[in-house]
Each structure stands twice: as C-alpha cells, then as structure tokens.
Amino acid sequence: xxxxxxxxxxxxxxxxxxxxxxxxxxxxxxxxxxxxxxxxxxxxxxxxxxxxxxxxxxxxxxxxxxxxxxxxxxxxxxxxxxxxxxxxxxxxxxxxxxxxxxxxxxxxxxxxxxxxxxxxxxxxxxxxxxxxxxxxxxxxxxxxxxxxxxxxxxxxxxxxxxxxxxxxxxxxxxxxxxxxxxxxxxxxxxxxxxxxxxxxxxxxxxxxxxxxxxxxxxxxxxxxxxxxxxxxxxxxxxxxxxxxxxxxxxxxxxxxxxxxxxxxxxxxxxxxxxxxxxxxxxxxxxxxxxxxxxxxxxxxxxxxxxxxxxxxxxxxxxxxxxxxxxxxxxxxxxxxxxxxxxxxxxx
Amino acid sequence: xxxxxxxxxxxxxxxxxxxxxxxxxxxxxxxxxxxxxxxxxxxxxxxxxxxxxxxxxxxxxxxxxxxxxxxxxxxxxxxxxxxxxxxxxxxxxxxxxxxxxxxxxxxxxxxxxxxxxxxxxxxxxxxxxxxxxxxxxxxxxxxxxxxxxxxxxxxxxxxxxxxxxxxxxxxxxxxxxxxxxxxxxxxxxxxxxxxxxxxxxxxxxxxxxxxxxxxxxxxxxxxxxxxxxxxxxxxxxxxxxxxxxxxxxxxxxxxxxxxxxxxxxxxxxxxxxxxxxxxxxxxxxxxx
Numbered sequence: 288x289x290x291x292x293x294x295x296x297x298x299x300x301x302x303x304x305x306x307x308x309x310x311x312x313x314x315x316x317x318x319x320x321x322x323x324x325x326x327x328x329x330x331x332x333x334x335x336x337x338x339x340x341x342x343x344x345x346x347x348x349x350x351x352x353x354x355x356x357x358x359x360x361x362x363x364x365x366x367x368x369x370x371x372x373x374x375x376x377x378x379x380x381x382x383x384x385x386x387x388x389x390x391x392x393x394x395x396x397x398x399x400x401x402x403x404x405x406x407x408x409x410x411x412x413x414x415x416x417x418x419x420x421x422x423x424x425x426x427x428x429x430x431x432x433x434x435x436x437x438x439x440x441x442x443x444x445x446x447x448x449x450x451x452x453x454x455x456x457x458x459x460x461x462x463x464x465x466x467x468x469x470x471x472x473x474x475x476x477x478x479x480x481x482x483x484x485x486x487x488x489x490x491x492x493x494x495x496x497x498x499x500x501x502x503x504x505x506x507x508x509x510x511x512x513x514x515x516x517x518x519x520x521x522x523x524x525x526x527x528x529x530x531x532x533x534x535x536x537x538x539x540x541x542x543x544x545x546x547x548x549x550x551x552x553x554x555x556x557x558x559x560x561x562x563x564x565x566x567x568x569x570x571x572x573x574x575x576x577x578x579x580x581x582x583x584x585x586x587x588x589x590x591x592x593x594x595x596x597x598x599x600x601x602x603x604x605x606x607x608x609x610x611x612x613x614x615x616x617x618x619x620x621x622x623x624x625x626x627x628x629x630x631x632x633x634x
Numbered sequence: 635x636x637x638x639x640x641x642x643x644x645x646x647x648x649x650x651x652x653x654x655x656x657x658x659x660x661x662x663x664x665x666x667x668x669x670x671x672x673x674x675x676x677x678x679x680x681x682x683x684x685x686x687x688x689x690x691x692x693x694x695x696x697x698x699x700x701x702x703x704x705x706x707x708x709x710x711x712x713x714x715x716x717x718x719x720x721x722x723x724x725x726x727x728x729x730x731x732x733x734x735x736x737x738x739x740x741x742x743x744x745x746x747x748x749x750x751x752x753x754x755x756x757x758x759x760x761x762x763x764x765x766x767x768x769x770x771x772x773x774x775x776x777x778x779x780x781x782x783x784x785x786x787x788x789x790x791x792x793x794x795x796x797x798x799x800x801x802x803x804x805x806x807x808x809x810x811x812x813x814x815x816x817x818x819x820x821x822x823x824x825x826x827x828x829x830x831x832x833x834x835x836x837x838x839x840x841x842x843x844x845x846x847x848x849x850x851x852x853x854x855x856x857x858x859x860x861x862x863x864x865x866x867x868x869x870x871x872x873x874x875x876x877x878x879x880x881x882x883x884x885x886x887x888x889x890x891x892x893x894x895x896x897x898x899x900x901x902x903x904x905x906x907x908x909x910x911x912x913x914x915x916x917x918x919x920x921x922x
Contacts, residue, residue: 415906
C-alpha cells in the first residue's frame with residue numbers, strides 16, 4: 288500500500304504513518320453509500336455507539352479508570368439535544384455542542400467523587416451515579432416523558448443545507464463526520480504527553496505520583512473528556528433518530544458499551560469502533576432470529592473472548608499478523624528503514 | 635402508625651436476611667480472591683430453580699429442597715471454579731467483569747429456554763404461612779423463619795471463620811497467600827471450598843427468596859446491583875459488614891417502597907454513594 292522506501296522528511300513520515308488510516312476513513316463512508324445504502328440506519332448506530340465506546344476507552348483502556356455508569360453521559364447528551372429540539376432549538380450543531388457542554392459539566396461535578404475511590408468502590412460509585420440519573424429521568428415524566436421516551440423532536444437541516452431524510456443519508460454522513468472529527472481529537476490527546484500520563488496512571492499510579500504527576504487532577508480531566516465525547520455520541524443518536532429512549536441512561540447500556548469495547552480491544556484507538564461494529568451488526572442479524580439466541584450468543588462470545596482472546600478482535604488481528612509476518616514487521620511506525628522484504632499489509 | 639412502621643421494619647429485616655445470605659459468598663470471594671464474580675446472582679437463581687423444580691416435579695417438601703439447593707449449587711460452583719474461574723484469578727477486574735457477565739447472560743438465556751420467562755410459583759408448607767403475634771406485633775411466620783435462618787447462618791459463618799481450623803486457613807490465605815502456601819496450606823483448595831460454600835449459601839438464599847424476591851430468569855441481573863451494594867457498603871470479606879449492610883439496605887429499600895414509592899430506588903443509591911464517599915472500603919472493611 289505505502290512505498291517501502293525510507294521517508295525523507297517528517298511530512299512523508301506522517302503520511303506514511305497515517306496514509307492508510309486516512310484512506311480507510313474515506314473508503315468506509317463511500318462503501319456504505321455506494322453498496323449498502325439500505326443500511327444507513329445501522330451504520331449510523333455503529334458510528335454513534337463507536338464514538339461512545341471510544342470515549343469509554345479513554346477511561347478504561349488508557350487511564351485505567353473503571354466505570355459501570357458511562358451511559359449516564361450518553362443519556363444526558365441525548366436528553367439535552369432532545370429537549371432542545373423539542374422546545375424549538377432544532378439547530379443540530381449547536382445542539383451537539385450544548386449537549387457536550389452539559390455532559391462535561393456533569394462529568395466535572397461527579398469526577399471529584401469518582402476519582403476519590405478505587406476498585407470496587409469506583410465501580411459502585413459510577414454505577415450509583417448512573418442509577419441516580421436514570422431514576423431521576425424516569426420520575427421526571429413532565430420533562431423527559433419517563434419510560435415512554437422523549438418524543439416530538441424537530442431537528443433542522445445540518446448547516447441549514449442538508450435536511451434529515453427518510454433514508455438516513457444525512458444522518459449517516461453527519462454522524463460519521465462528527466465521529467471522524469472526534470477521532471482526530473482523541474488521537475491527538477492519546478499521542479500527547481497528557482495521553483502518556485494517563486497510560487502511566489493505568490500502569491502504576493503510585494510511581495506516577497512519585498514523579499510528581501498530579502494524579503487526581505489528570506484522572507478527573509480524562510473523566511471529563513470522556514464525558515464530553517459520550518455526550519456528543521448521545522446527542523448524535525438523539526438527533527439522528529429524533530427520539531430519546533429512557534434506555535439511553537440505563538445500566539444495561541453501560542454494560543453493553545463495556546462489552547463493545549472489550550470485544551474490539553481496550554487500550555487501542557480502534558477498539559471501540561471495531562467492537563461497536565461487530566456488536567451492532569451481530570445483534571441486528573441474531574436478534575431477528577430469537578432474542579434468547581442473541582443473549583446466549585453474546586454471553587458465549589464474551590466468555591470466549593476473555594478466555595482465548597483477551598485483546599479482543601484487534602488483539603486477534605495483531606497476533607495473527609505477528610505469526611504470519613517476519614519479526615521485523617512488528618516494529619511499525621519507526622523512522623528506521625524496515626527490512627527490504629516488506630510487501631503490503633499497512634499497520 | 636407505629637405498628638405499621640414496626641411491621642415494615644421487620645419485613646425489611648427479613649428482606650435484608652435474604653440479601654445477606656446471597657451476598658455473603660460474593661463478599662468473601664471478592665475479598666479473598668479479588669475475583670469480581672458478577673455471575674453470583676446466577677448461582678442464587680439456580681438454587682431457586684432447583685427448589686421449585688423439586689417441589690413441582692417431584693413433590694419434595696419445601697424444607698427438604700433447601701439443603702438440596704445448597705448442595706447442588708455448591709457442587710456446580712466447584713466445577714465452574716476449577717474449570718473456568720481459576721484461569722482468571724491473575725487477570726484484571728475488567729476481564730473478570732466481562733467473563734462473569736457473559737456467564738450470567740448465558741444462564742439467563744438458558745433458563746428462559748427451559749422454564750420460560752414467567753414467574754415461578756412456590757407453595758410454602760402450612761406451618762410457615764400466616765401470622766404470629768410477637769411482643770404484640772403481628773409478623774409473618776415465614777419472615778420470622780427467614781430472620782432466624784439468616785442469623786443462624788451469620789453465626790455459623792462467623793464461628794466457622796473465627797474458631798475452626800479451616801477458618802484459620804482462610805484467614806491466613808487472605809492475609810498472605812504466599813506465606814500461607816509456604817506453611818503448607820493448599821491455598822487453591824481453600825479458595826475452592828470457600829467459593830463452594832459461598833455459592834451454596836447463595837443457592838440457599840435463592841431458594842428461600844422465591845416468594846419475596848420472585849423468581850424469573852431475569853433474577854441475576856435484577857438483583858445484581860443490590861448484591862453489589864451490600865458487598866461494597868459492608869466492606870469486602872467482612873461477614874459482620876455484609877450482615878449490617880444487608881439489613882440497612884433491606885430496611886431502607888422496604889421503607890421507601892412503603893412510604894415514599896414515588897422516589898423509588900433513589901434513596902438507596904444516594905445512601906450508597908454517600909457511604910462510599912465516607913468510607914471507601916465499606917462500613918466494616920479493612921484498608922488494603
């Protein structure tokens with residue numbers, strides 16, 4: 288795919304590293320539009336849930352924070368965008384930003400409590416906040432519609448140009464572009480010194496504290512960051528489906544997004560996206576047959592993944608590549624020229 | 635008014651005893667082995683289905699089904715522990731969460747397949763039905779029975795851990811597994827047996843709880859959060875803590891259901907978060 292000659296400048300190095308990735312990001316929406324236009328709705332779900340799983344990856348995979356209540360931010364984002372659209376603020380992009388802001392604010396407030404505790408207590412505190420918000424939304428029927436969901440959203444055209452159509456074309460491209468922008472931001476954050484700090488905190492918080500990292504502050508920042516992304520994902524889901532279900536706040540969704548992430552491979556930028564794609568497509572295929580097949584199947588896959596493929600789908604691919612290709616291929620993204628015998632198989 | 639309050643209080647205690655019976659095994663295995671077993675509720679559910687199947691298909695009396703539920707679930711759990719769980723002791727909590735939630739999903743789907751999604755009936759023997767006057771307070775005989783069983787089990791567990799040789803081995807294995815192995819204690823065996831007893835107690839709780847908690851395939855997911863609240867608020871591995879937390883959770887849950895139904899579960903979650911902020915290791919948990 289990429290030429291194997293040594294890069295001459297930093298620019299070429301960047302293109303070499305990211306070229307395949309950029310091609311992939313252009314090819315996927317094109318492929319959906321050309322070959323699978325009847326699956327716009329499904330692809331939109333994958334993109335929104337993929338962004339949601341990516342936001343959880345920042346916490347779980349990179350910062351090593353545990354969360355069983357991440358759907359709280361997804362749901363808050365969805366309800367914020369939904370309520371705005373119901374009450375006359377149908378402009379989608381500003382709705383998205385406001386939803387991100389609200390989710391981030393709630394993330395900021397709760398982050399102090401979440402970072403204070405570890406292990407089981409952290410699982411329980413995040414779970415507890417999630418359940419509290421769920422109960423609040425369930426009881427506030429006058430505002431949220433309770434378990435009937437929030438209905439009557441009117442979303443204006445994107446940028447005043449692209450009307451949300453029946454086939455979901457606009458919805459898909461809108462969601463995909465937002466996902467791509469968020470992914471670029473997430474990549475920058477992960478590659479930054481801040482991202483490296485988070486990985487250090489995951490590996491050994493005591494040592495990070497010893498070398499002078501303000502550990503609690505860094506973890507809180509990661510938590511707020513993940514909350515903002517999850518809020519955007521929820522808002523996308525609400526705007527594209529023009530409906531908000533109470534389940535967007537549920538413990539079930541928090542568990543599902545965790546499953547998606549671990550299925551794809553936590554601690555990897557693409558883990559959440561791959562996991563969301565596999566999960567959503569499999570559910571679409573299997574739950575048509577029988578809901579119990581789906582539940583038994585997803586349970587069985589989770590068990591098998593943990594036993595035999597701890598790195599998820601991406602972990603399997605990585606070990607396959609290491610087994611099939613010579614050792615030298617595994618050292619990717621280095622400026623040093625690789626062995627001459629490199630053919631295809633971009634990183 | 636006072637009579638109603640006391641009755642609700644007592645019902646809450648009986649409910650708490652069920653939560654204790656089911657959660658104690660979870661608390662001990664999580665505290666001892668550091669294994670996050672979210673499939674624990676599935677063991678309780680199996681106990682319930684063992685009891686109801688024996689009663690309906692074979693006409694076995696209720697009281698006889700209880701020890702059978704305990705024994706069968708304990709046996710099954712040893713198989714699961716040796717075959718599956720012990721492979722995951724060295725993994726991180728996330729892998730354990732994913733794995734045990736996967737097992738829970740499979741058991742929920744499997745039970746639905748065999749028994750259907752509907753509520754299972756239970757017929758209590760005549761001498762456990764009705765009311766009895768206790769210090770001028772009318773209480774259900776079955777709830778009295780539950781409180782008695784709960785207290786008996788709590789006493790047996792505390793005595794077993796504090797006073798027996800096996801209990802001493804458990805405490806040694808928890809405090810320092812490497813040192814315990816060095817002293818010739820079979821730590822893996824101790825863990826397996828402890829795990830089996832804890833799961834058996836969950837099975838017993840599931841069988842006893844058919845009437846009050848209800849028994850449907852959704853049981854393990856529906857009550858998982860409550861069990862986890864009991865374990866975390868009580869403090870990992872603490873028998874007394876689990877008993878205290880189970881009673882607090884049971885009473886608060888029952889009180890809010892009676893007197894403040896519109897707030898629902900709000901209070902219990904708020905109390906949990908507040909307690910964990912105050913004592914992150916639980917009410918009676920040790921600082922690790």
